[in-house]
Amino acid sequence: MARKFFVGGNWKCNGTTEEVKKIVTTLNEAEVSHDVVEVVVSPPFVFLTLVKSLLRSDFHVAAQNCWVRKGGAFTGEVSAEMLVNLGIPWVIIGHSERRALLNESNEFVGDKVAYALSQGLKVIACIGETLEQRESGSTMAVVAAQTKAIADKVTNWDNVVLAYEPVWAIGTGKVATPAQAQEVHCELRKWLNQNVGADIAASVRIIYGGSVNGANCKELAGQPDVDGFLVGGASLKPEFVDIIKSAT
Numbered sequence: 001m002a003r004k005f006f007v008g009g010n011w012k013c014n015g016t017t018e019e020v021k022k023i024v025t026t027l028n029e030a031e032v033s034h035d036v037v038e039v040v041v042s043p044p045f046v047f048l049t050l051v052k053s054l055l056r057s058d059f060h061v062a063a064q065n066c067w068v069r070k071g072g073a074f075t076g077e078v079s080a081e082m083l084v085n086l087g088i089p090w091v092i093i094g095h096s097e098r099r100a101l102l103n104e105s106n107e108f109v110g111d112k113v114a115y116a117l118s119q120g121l122k123v124i125a126c127i128g129e130t131l132e133q134r135e136s137g138s139t140m141a142v143v144a145a146q147t148k149a150i151a152d153k154v155t156n157w158d159n160v161v162l163a164y165e166p167v168w169a170i171g172t173g174k175v176a177t178p179a180q181a182q183e184v185h186c187e188l189r190k191w192l193n194q195n196v197g198a199d200i201a202a203s204v205r206i207i208y209g210g211s212v213n214g215a216n217c218k219e220l221a222g223q224p225d226v227d228g229f230l231v232g233g234a235s236l237k238p239e240f241v242d243i244i245k246s247a248t
């Protein structure tokens, strides 16, 4: 099955109402065909409904996180049920900023992915190694362990996109070379093949994240196992449209 190119915009903790409206206007005016690329933008929680109401209907919206199980006495959290109730189809889970700053473990991320899927959300699940781990030669062991923690809890991968985001390339301006990205994506696909199943390995989209921008996207997009991007800072700028267009 052909894997449709996927471009996500992770706006992180950025934006005002005016800025959000401006970005959405740029996206709405972009000449992009959803036949070739699936586009999902992820604003902070407070802007989700605004973005959903203004955004063209062929682009979709993702939350940047959700609680690990049913809502209740969990101050400050937002549940998967709430996102579903608001008509938000996607959620990003396990971003390295949350893994590092909020101590989200592999197991916790796996539980969150499984719970979000069980409630009907689609999940962009993030994995990736630190610079220290890369330099010590443990990149594959780290991303395999992160993926295994998800695979242990998830049987149906239809609604999962795996985002490989090397931590050393996030917010640093350093981007993995196309060869580095391809190597990890290819190994991940092999890991899925051996540990989850051939069909899933062939169909799951593995997208790259980490300082993707309008200048480097085309070459990265040309790699056979790079099925799209999760874009940070550049997703707040007009160049996000160029990144979306790198699909063609």
Ligand code: 3PY
Pocket (backbone or CB within 6 Å): 010, 095, 165, 169, 170, 171, 209, 210, 211, 212, 230, 231, 232, 233
């Ligand atoms: C980045 O590119 O900075 C990201 O974290 C994308 O999620």
